[in-house]
Amino acid sequence: SPPTGTSQPSTAGFGHDIWEIDPTELELFEELGRGQFGSVKRGKWRKNKSVAVKMMQQGMMNEDDFIDEAKTMKMLQHENLVQLYGVCSKQRPIYIVIEYMKHGSLLNYLKRQRGVILKKPNKLLDMCLQVCRAMKYLESQSFIHRDLAARNCLVGDNLVVKVGDFGLARYVLDDEYTSSSGTKFPIKWAPPEVLGYTRFSSKSDVWAFGVLMWEIFTGGDMPYGKIKNQEVVEQVVHHGKRLEKPQACPGEVYDIMMVCWEKDERNRPGFAVLENKLANLSDDDY
Numbered sequence: 490s491p492p493t494g495t496s497q498p499s500t501a502g503f504g505h506d507i508w509e510i511d512p513t514e515l516e517l518f519e520e521l522g523r524g525q526f527g528s529v530k531r532g533k534w535r536k537n538k539s540v541a542v543k544m545m546q547q548g549m550m551n552e553d554d555f556i557d558e559a560k561t562m563k564m565l566q567h568e569n570l571v572q573l574y575g576v577c578s579k580q581r582p583i584y585i586v587i588e589y590m591k592h593g594s595l596l597n598y599l600k601r602q603r604g605v606i607l608k609k610p611n612k613l614l615d616m617c618l619q620v621c622r623a624m625k626y627l628e629s630q631s632f633i634h635r636d637l638a639a640r641n642c643l644v645g646d647n648l649v650v651k652v653g654d655f656g657l658a659r660y661v662l663d664d665e666y667t668s669s670s671g672t673k674f675p676i677k678w679a680p681p682e683v684l685g686y687t688r689f690s691s692k693s694d695v696w697a698f699g700v701l702m703w704e705i706f707t708g709g710d711m712p713y714g715k716i717k718n719q720e721v722v723e724q725v726v727h728h729g730k731r732l733e734k735p736q737a738c739p740g741e742v743y744d745i746m747m748v749c750w751e752k753d754e755r756n757r758p759g760f761a762v763l764e765n766k767l768a769n770l771s772d773d774d775y
């Protein structure tokens with residue numbers, strides 16, 4: 490046995506929990522951008538797996554709660570969800586290791602491709618369907634996204650669209666983002682019951698999905714243009730104002746957006762119903 494008094498080197502310390510990733514198996518490359526939590530870099534895991542690595546700036550996120558939740562999030566698997574591969578939680582900053590999406594955020598993709606895709610309504614409809622399928626899956630797992638928007642979706646190979654950062658909103662420590670009166674709160678994607686009582690549900694995700702559909706059919710415009718957040722609350726909640734039909738949007742598609750924006754969440758369809766409505770439209774070429 491080792492001489493007394495020497496401190497035994499602790500084991501590598503990598504918990505053998507399935508969601509713990511050994512950071513020595515990661516190679517990091519260029520920065521992809523900065524998110525709510527800090528820098529995100531492109532990387533390789535075990536030499537052959539392309540990943541994106543979110544490096545959690547200290548103090549931006551409730552790390553312990555997130556690490557605990559990571560186990561649940563890792564179990565959420567769907568072809569239209571950005572896959573969480575694991576975390577490096579035995580270090581600071583902690584790393585979140587996720588599937589790499591070649592074309593970046595859907596919002597930037599829409600803006601870049603605006604001239605081309607606005608001429609292809611069935612392509613736009615297909616993007617809505619992909620997001621709807623991911624949301625139908627989250628709804629079936631009773632998992633609420635809380636910040637569904639084109640900026641939080643990503644585009645990969647063959648123009649697959651995936652929903653990212655689901656549920657992470659719960660761990661943001663920045664009050665400007667979490668408080669519905671904060672400057673970073675996504676007011677323009679929030680329904681009356683969230684603006685009034687912060688009552689999140691899959692039906693508040695449905696409202697946000699309607700706004701996301703509008704973003705897709707406008708090629709990435711800002712909802713309500715330059716109108717200030719508080720003015721949007723007044724118009725939408727108290728005067729029943731809604732986003733107008735985008736030029737590239739067929740009437741039947743706009744009808745689906747409008748039902749997502751029913752004031753009473755009980756009158757909004759769930760994602761399973763929305764998927765049927767969208768799938769029926771995509772069958773009829775128009």
Ligand SMILES: CNC(=O)Nc1cc(-c2cccc(-n3cnc4cc(C(C)(C)C)ccc4c3=O)c2C)cn(C)c1=O
Binds near residue numbers: 543589590592
């Ligand atoms: C060119 N390819 C790429 O750039 N690919 C990719 C870019 C990003 C990326 C890069 C920078 C910032 C962010 N980002 C954006 N918004 C966020 C919002 C939140 C909430 C909590 C506010 C919802 C949390 C984290 C983020 C976040 O990390 C992402 C997703 C992530 N992934 C997986 C890619 O494949």
